[in-house]
Amino acid sequence: MIFSKKSKVQQNSRTAVSFIGFDRRSEKAFEIFFRTYCKDQYYHTKNHTSSSITIVDMDCYKVEEEIYELHNSHPGRQLIALSLNQKRLDIDNCILVKKPINHTEFAKLLSSINAGKKVSKHAAMEPEKNWTRKPQETKYKPLHRETKPAASKSPTNTANAAHLMGETNENLFVGSNPDIDLQKPREFLKIIYSPDKMFQGALQRGWEKALNQQKLVELIFLSHTVFLDGKNHTASTALNDSVLRPMCLMESEDQVIIRLVDCIPSTEQRNKTEKRIYNYPIDAFIWKVSLWSSRGRILQNTDINKPVFLSEWPNLTRLQPIPHALRIAALLTQNPRPLGDISTELNIPQRYVFGFYSAANALGISGVSKRTADALFEPKTQQAPENRSILKRLLGRLAGQSSETQESSLPHTITHQ
């Protein structure tokens, strides 16, 4: 017994069930079934002599011999034979059940047998499709939210989501811009930035070169260097965050040198102050640099009214976390949507959506949709309120778990020289 060692006394009040023809996996499934669906009324025994019911898998090769053997030694034994094609057995006390098995029906069957009731010799069962979500007809449906006034777009709404960030830390990545009125084009100036003129743009151009040529590219900016490895998809630099971040905020124009190199120079050749080297998966590096650069803004020339797409989820377990990234990704992978709609639908400040979009765009997985809102995938259905309440509570638990350790498992590895 795997789940609990029941005392002898307890076991005696329950019905012993033995099995023929099942593998251990299936036997374990029955044990779980007995426990969760049959209120522990039955227990599994390997001993045919002490069991009152024997369940047989008729689709097991040459199982008949074993059944007849059991029948001869225990003629009164109640058998339940499960099979795909309702094979016949010439035995009394045998109930045939066609697979697949519906567990509710099966539990009823067992309890009827246990109560000594007469049971039909053939019990066909349709599997129950008691899944939490049903397919849906409509193609594009805005999220139905628990209605809250728009004013509730409050810091507390994002506070939990930002579980692992202090507020100042969060500002570094998504800035602190208030929402703008998207109907007023003049306000757009407040939310745009030009990565092309910044280190971010040079990084993207350098990476494209490294990737296309499958070679090593060196970026030099203000006498600092970053190496991009097109084969191994990594970035390495001696720069720590406190130097790198301000670099991302500067207008670099054409001051960044991008050049192909054969190898990363050894420590001796490098500046003696470069005590350690930070190695990043390239995506993690681009993501972080883009967040620092955009600080919750979007690329110049982004048409705010056109839907944007997300072709795949960013690899969020290995990227700098920002609040609401999971929700934005889930929503955007369903259907392209205008950026403004996302923040309204999710009821979150625009800067989170803008920052996410800018970083995903730099990774090449997001952009303005050429066509109007077209469904990539069938949208998921609105959950029933009671399901929602459970999902929400589960989420709360999981969020606690992911916050504790995530910062320490962040992307870069440090090589001490």
Add this chain to the structure above:
Amino acid sequence: MSNFKIVFSGPVGAGKTTAIASISDFAPVSTNENASDMTRERKPQTTVALDYGVMKLDGREKIHLYGTPGQERFNFMWDILTSGGLGLVLLLDNTRKDPLKDMTFFIDSFRDYISQTALAVGITQTDIASVPRLDIYNKKLREMKISAAVFEVDARKQADVSLLVQSLLFTIDPGLEY
């Protein structure tokens, strides 16, 4: 009382038992057999039967976590596993010979279920094998017209597993809030 389940599947060694252990309230009832069993010659971590874990929520609800290598499409276990199912967490071992083929195989065999619920894909052992990279998996999923998060996951890290399961929940309902 509701009976919610999350099914973890994937090839042997992909990290199902470990992932469930990472987020379950109790050490999972791993049904790995002990030495007296006939399966003892298998490597000890290998799942012989079924993994089971639980996350208790406040109130009386529980989320049941099941791990299965997914061979039971037609046997008794299937109905038990899928009724009340929230979705599938598919774990793939990046060190295996053809993990993309593994993905296709598992998605094909769980197709009905996925189309009715949700899918999240975790690629494990990327610290040992960095290729195939995630964009390859994502491309394959698009070809298969399946929408799912694909994350690198170390099944031993609670934060990784937790984020992957969160992505599953948001895939079910992006309108959820913390």
